[in-house]
Amino acid sequence: MSKKNLAILMRARMRSTNPTKLSLFQFPKEIPSNPQENDHIVRNSNQGIGTSSDFGNTGRSYDVVRETMHSAISASKTGVIDITLTDFQEGYFSLSLEDREKLLLALAKEYDVNREQVRELVKQYLGLETPSSDDGGQQVHSPKKEALSSVFYRIEWNLRHALKPTYETLFERLNTHPGGLRFLSILRADLLSILTKENSPSLRTLESYLKEKLGMWLSPATLELHQITWDDPASLLEKIVAYEAVHPISNLLDLKRRLGIGRRCFGYFHPSIPGEPLIFIEVALMETVAQTIQEVLWDNPPIPENQATSALFYSISSTQPGLAGINLGKFLIKRVITLVKKDMPHVSTFATLSPIPGFMKWLLSKLSSQSRFAGDDHSGSTQSNSPSSTFSERVLLPDEEQALMSLSDDSSFGSNGMEVLMNLLSAKNSNWATSPRMLPVLEPILMRLCARYLLQEKKRGKALDSVANFHLQNGAMVERINWMADRSEKGIHQSGGIMVNYVYRLENIEDYAQSYFGSGKIHASPGIHSRL
Template identity: 65%
Template sequence: MKQYLGLELPSDKAQDTGHEEEGSTLSPGGLKFLSIIRADILSILAEENIASLRALDSYLKEKLITWLSPASLELRQITWDDPASVLEKIVAYEAVHPISNLTDLKRRLGVGRRCFGYLHPAIPGEPLIFIEVALLKNVAQTIQEVLWDDPPIPEDEATCALFYSISSTQPGLAGINLGKFLIKRMIDLVKKDMPNISVFATLSPIPGYMQWLLSKLASAERSGSTFQENILEPEEEKALLDASVEIAGKNGMEVMWNLLTSTNYEWINSDRLVSVLKIPLMRLCARFLLQEKKRGKALDSVANFHLQNGAMIGRLNWMADRSGKGLLQSGGIMVNYIYRLENIEENAQSYFSTGHIHASCDIHCYIEPLKEHEETTD
């Protein structure tokens, strides 16, 4: 296990004597090489569960976590003046909202915007992970406000730091939560430099929502009337059928399926269909985020990431991302996660230990409108 492809990994003895960080740089490019190896291993394991590779992956992950401790990472603001090689990495690895051109990149690094990256001395000039931040007066409800509205407000008028994209540049670091430390250090840095900022929030995609909803609709149709789950409320189904007389379907769920799977998302061009779909899609999205779990944790990967970092679910935003990707992932809905500094540790601990999800009253009211919730934070 100590060797792989002729590369000698640092011994456990080095770790015991406190030199584990040096072990990652014994050979030039060693840390980068190990990250590439682990990326290859993860790719193979995605296709076939090989016990020996699973064990090697576990070993490499443990070592990488040790070498990539927060103390070994440098937080740096990335600006337009950085070397082209760094800027190229930002463009290439932006995973949430692709950067369309140099003008787009310059705006994301300019006035009213920030980009911070974590760098490691063993991989100089290449951020391992980076976060993009917008300085705003209020928590944004649409991605258009962040990416395309112009001009930005003066920075001294901003009261909200909104992080709208977190991207990793190293597939081999999957499962190593560098984002948790990056967010906390970024918040500390912004608070120090800009005391007028009091709100820290995200505008996040919900990548698992539409896949979950369509599987529910398909399952309900296959099960027949006897065991069919009631996805739609009676008034929602009636409104949907009334508004979509030209759409084939024997019931509201079949009509919804046909609308949501239409190739060109024609429904977003009809004000009436957008209006009638809003109520069930927002209600079911709240259910997905609050109640759908995997091993006791949020089913949605982005939700799980922010909740385990101590955020709470703040607000659902209708038609917040009308791009093809946004409609495919979540019917255009996005969500704000709120980071309240005084609650971060408590929220993270309760989520870790019990799977408890902290959310605002607005979120709970989508699925239980008349009930007051002990966990609600105003």
């Protein structure tokens, strides 16, 4: 094994998996921030960032770090600010999880907007006499009007600045400080974790404000698109191995295949966080749009690139939990489409092979609730205004109900088709996924329900499924759903093995995105609609 291969393998295996040493955020594989923004992007749980050893410091007391934070906000001399910001970053990482939470709460409450100042300025503003427009539509410049306008402008300027929280100074100073942008990402990851336990309005405001700032500082104009290849440093390649969480990289041959002929990997980088992609996407160049992940990752050798007509996006991974909800993936996909089209004009189809992470969770919840309503009806609750009659719906078609009942050997399987289906899908061993007897019965049922889930189940007018929402808001259409496309344990558990192809038609991207954003309209192929 070469030194480079060994370095990639060893570093990927040795990355810290202890989240308490990283940030307060407990790094789930998917971050539950705003599901309508970018929960589609899977984040790896093995985050090698933010340890106190990275900054070479030992533990400090909470009071000392809090005083350092105050100095970082209030200092006015450039040299002092730089030293204090470095000191604050080191001190923050030395704190216990409880003290980090305590510090962020103090930052949110004590360095918020000065509301007394805002109230006074509003009072002054409302007390001003509005300049008269009694001039017959002509611009009349009098010394009195000029003076009054000057007062308006001054108070408006003061009001704009008074509405900015004091902690904005800390964020902006950190953004221009070496390592500060990465630190702010970790800070927000900690905030997201705290908010899962304590939904404090002041903390929520702090997190939202920091998210807005990060979104502005990480605009596409500030990001660099880089094609990641086997020739890149081992330190970068081991990050790809560690952060890939959609379809984990099993070994070095797998990594080489994903970076070799017929494959592409692109990442967004920021100059302030060198050598570490914020997000990366993996692309397979193929003759046709793949229907299973097996054929992308394992089955066939890649075709010669000049024979490819399709670019398939099969994995997109974020490396920074603190950037949850900031839609970097949207810009990355569009940049990659433009780049591939320019380099390979013969590639005419741009599609995805995407997971459907919420399907089984939604289906099992629906079956559970409807089974209870069905049980109420059988027990004699037949009044038209009873809860069961109000909320019940027919999940299964009559022929599906009959087919499912034929699978049950005894009553322990369930008294109706919904119970049978729920019991089969919720079984820990997932034997149904390998049963020649059950699969032909379950395929049409699950495919129909999956089409319903993708096209009809919505939240706040948009697709309930986070991955669907992401691609649809970017201008894609739902092209095809694929049976047993991901036979891994994760694939069976999340979506019953079903995967979906979203297609980006270059001539329709903007129109589809606008209609989805405006009215929630989901564009889909006739084949998908025929399953409903």
